[in-house]
Amino acid sequence: MKLINTTVFRLSLSFAAIFVLIFTIAIALIYYITFAEIETQTDLELLHEMDELEIHHHTQDSAQLMIRVNDRERYGEHLGHFYALLDGDRNYVSGNKELALLINSELENNGNIHYIEKEAEGGTEDTILRIAHKKLASDMYLVVAQESNSLYELREHTLSAIFYSVLITLFLALIIGTHMGRLVLRRINKINEGMDQSVNTNFKQLIDVPETDDEFQALTLKLNSMLERIERLLSGMRQVTDNIAHDLRSPLSRMRSRLEVTLLQSRSEEEYKNVMVQAVNDCDELLNTFNSLLSIAQAEAGVRGKDWQTINLGDLLNHLSELYEVIAEEKGQKFICSSSAVEVVGNKELIAQAVSNLIENAIKYTPAGGQIALELDNIDAHPIIRVIDNGPGIGEKDRERVLERFQRLDSARSSPGNGLGLSLVKAVMTLHDAKLILSDNRPGLKVELIF
Amino acid sequence: MHILIIEDDKDAASYMVKGLTESGHLVEHAADGKSGLGQALTGDYDIMVIDRMLPERDGLSIIAALRAADITTPVLILSALGEVDDRVEGLKAGGDDYLTKPYAFSELLARVEALGRRSKPEANNDKLELADLTMDLLRHKVTRGGKVITLQPREFRLLEYLLRHAGKVVSRTMLLEQVWDYNFDPQTNVIDVHISRLRNKVDKGFEKNLLHTIRGAGYSLRETH
Numbered sequence: 001m002k003l004i005n006t007t008v009f010r011l012s013l014s015f016a017a018i019f020v021l022i023f024t025i026a027i028a029l030i031y032y033i034t035f036a037e038i039e040t041q042t043d044l045e046l047l048h049e050m051d052e053l054e055i056h057h058h059t060q061d062s063a064q065l066m067i068r069v070n071d072r073e074r075y076g077e078h079l080g081h082f083y084a085l086l087d088g089d090r091n092y093v094s095g096n097k098e099l100a101l102l103i104n105s106e107l108e109n110n111g112n113i114h115y116i117e118k119e120a121e122g123g124t125e126d127t128i129l130r131i132a133h134k135k136l137a138s139d140m141y142l143v144v145a146q147e148s149n150s151l152y153e154l155r156e157h158t159l160s161a162i163f164y165s166v167l168i169t170l171f172l173a174l175i176i177g178t179h180m181g182r183l184v185l186r187r188i189n190k191i192n193e194g195m196d197q198s199v200n201t202n203f204k205q206l207i208d209v210p211e212t213d214d215e216f217q218a219l220t221l222k223l224n225s226m227l228e229r230i231e232r233l234l235s236g237m238r239q240v241t242d243n244i245a246h247d248l249r250s251p252l253s254r255m256r257s258r259l260e261v262t263l264l265q266s267r268s269e270e271e272y273k274n275v276m277v278q279a280v281n282d283c284d285e286l287l288n289t290f291n292s293l294l295s296i297a298q299a300e301a302g303v304r305g306k307d308w309q310t311i312n313l314g315d316l317l318n319h320l321s322e323l324y325e326v327i328a329e330e331k332g333q334k335f336i337c338s339s340s341a342v343e344v345v346g347n348k349e350l351i352a353q354a355v356s357n358l359i360e361n362a363i364k365y366t367p368a369g370g371q372i373a374l375e376l377d378n379i380d381a382h383p384i385i386r387v388i389d390n391g392p393g394i395g396e397k398d399r400e401r402v403l404e405r406f407q408r409l410d411s412a413r414s415s416p417g418n419g420l421g422l423s424l425v426k427a428v429m430t431l432h433d434a435k436l437i438l439s440d441n442r443p444g445l446k447v448e449l450i451f
Numbered sequence: 452m453h454i455l456i457i458e459d460d461k462d463a464a465s466y467m468v469k470g471l472t473e474s475g476h477l478v479e480h481a482a483d484g485k486s487g488l489g490q491a492l493t494g495d496y497d498i499m500v501i502d503r504m505l506p507e508r509d510g511l512s513i514i515a516a517l518r519a520a521d522i523t524t525p526v527l528i529l530s531a532l533g534e535v536d537d538r539v540e541g542l543k544a545g546g547d548d549y550l551t552k553p554y555a556f557s558e559l560l561a562r563v564e565a566l567g568r569r570s571k572p573e574a575n576n577d578k579l580e581l582a583d584l585t586m587d588l589l590r591h592k593v594t595r596g597g598k599v600i601t602l603q604p605r606e607f608r609l610l611e612y613l614l615r616h617a618g619k620v621v622s623r624t625m626l627l628e629q630v631w632d633y634n635f636d637p638q639t640n641v642i643d644v645h646i647s648r649l650r651n652k653v654d655k656g657f658e659k660n661l662l663h664t665i666r667g668a669g670y671s672l673r674e675t676h
Contacts, residue, residue, distance in 0.1 A: 327644045353635040
């Protein structure tokens with residue numbers, strides 16, 4: 001990925017631009033206010049001087065004024081103050097001659113204050129003068145000037161300060177943006193590489209989790225859990241395929257060889273009939289397995305849909321126990337059902353099937369004389385269905401495994417079944433956000449469905 | 452019975468035609484939705500078996516068209532979609548029963564015959580009779596040869612269903628659906644146990660057995676085997 005395409009890089013550039021803009025506006029504002037303040041001060045001083053000299057002119061005659069202007073000029077020069085007096089025809093009368101020449105053409109009858117640039121003489125810098133003048137009652141022009149170089153320097157310094165600051169800011173932003181972009185890019189690339197590796201190893205290898213506790217770690221953990229899920233699904237699918245190959249192939253090949261052998265020579269009608277009845281039974285077994293697989297797939301793909309309703313679990317358990325009680329009795333088992341009015345929202349059909357699978361398992365694996373209990377409880381607003389038997393139970397290490405499709409314990413292989421019953425229960429529970437817990441009843445198995 | 456099958460799978464249809472014909476029914480077959488609807492509208496049938504997924508016109512819309520034309524012939528819907536939702540949808544559209552593929556032919560036959568039976572009005576609603584077995588629906592009383600038989604409520608419903616379909620074969624799935632109201636196949640022989648209990652009460656001690664097991668298909672309540 002290109003650096004310029006990273007979000008961090010673009011962000012730091014835009015932040016820099018915004019910063020420069022704000023900075024420039026602030027400096028310009030400060031400059032403007034300062035400049036205006038200083039200018040006002042200067043002008044006030046100039047006008048004040050002018051007023052003083054004019055008062056003298058009123059009280060005394062023009063000759064006195066000339067002398068005063070000359071005096072002021074002499075004492076004020078090193079302070080940057082300049083004075084000049086011109087007559088009505090704009091000829092130099094007294095004070096600073098240069099100033100008089102400089103202003104000559106710009107004299108106005110009503111007077112004003114403005115800047116004039118005095119060109120440098122031999123190596124010195126140009127001088128900027130702030131000049132005020134006024135036409136006196138005696139038709140003479142009085143000119144007062146103040147050197148304002150420092151004000152102009154302030155302006156120039158300010159401008160260059162802005163310029164360099166902008167330059168430095170942009171430069172820094174570029175460097176920081178590049179650095180941060182690289183940093184982020186490196187970490188993203190690491191995650192990308194990890195994902196590629198994971199894909200290449202069929203999701204077996206996970207992405208290395210960064211040690212820093214930040215968003216990248218969180219992202220990596222999320223991605224890893226996703227990869228793990230994909231891996232689980234993939235291996236689940238593989239396992240199901242293997243199992244289908246095994247569990248569906250054996251009845252199919254059994255049926256095929258049975259039919260094939262029957263066809264080897266002609267047989268009596270009775271024999272043909274027998275073989276066909278067996279073939280039909282084999283087919284039923286296959287269809288059963290298929291239907292169970294379909295039910296599981298439907299439960300797994302299911303959503304909370306229109307077939308969800310409020311279910312009275314007490315009624316449901318009572319009906320099921322009525323259905324199965326007699327079978328337990330036939331097997332010489334004691335069947336106890338204790339239920340109360342507890343309700344849950346869900347798919348009635350699927351929950352009934354799940355519970356019936358558990359009851360059937362209990363009846364199937366509990367020996368004669370055993371006891372099977374169907375209980376309904378409600379703890380902290382969580383309805384709990386328990387199917388408890390005192391049969392052989394399931395060893396702790398096998399309790400996870402028996403929930404997988406087609407998994408049958410070795411001890412159960414002799415009895416009929418397809419190893420899908422508990423898988424369906426698990427799928428139904430997952431669909432209902434409910435928990436399926438297998439535990440030891442000492443002796444026997446206790447299965448809890450916690451909604 | 453005069454049966455119309457609308458099914459586009461040729462092999463499945465030919466087996467169905469063969470099986471139903473051999474079971475003593477008069478069967479006609481249409482291979483697509485359009486011609487199927489044409490036949491259904493013009494012919495006089497006792498029952499129709501309609502596949503849901505058909506070329507030209509789907510099964511549910513055929514049923515809707517039939518019902519709109521005031522044709523109330525019972526319809527059995529065949530479908531590869533087995534979810535409860537689909538079943539409800541099919542029955543809502545006007546179907547009378549729903550069978551999911553893959554199905555056993557015996558199951559189809561039993562359901563078709565049960566539906567055919569349903570279309571005829573029942574003569575006497577208070578009393579069901581077969582040979583010397585009598586069920587008084589009003590008084591909830593069952594007698595055989597004058598002897599009172601005591602039944603549990605569920606056994607009563609089971610016998611009632613069998614009596615209403617006397618002479619026909621009913622499958623285990625049908626019993627589970629109709630008597631217990633469950634739409635799933637149990638892995639164990641739960642229905643067999645209930646039937647054998649009922650048989651103990653109804654047939655034991657009597658000369659003639661009425662409740663027969665039909666191998667590979669289900670059960671039937673009838674006088675002769």
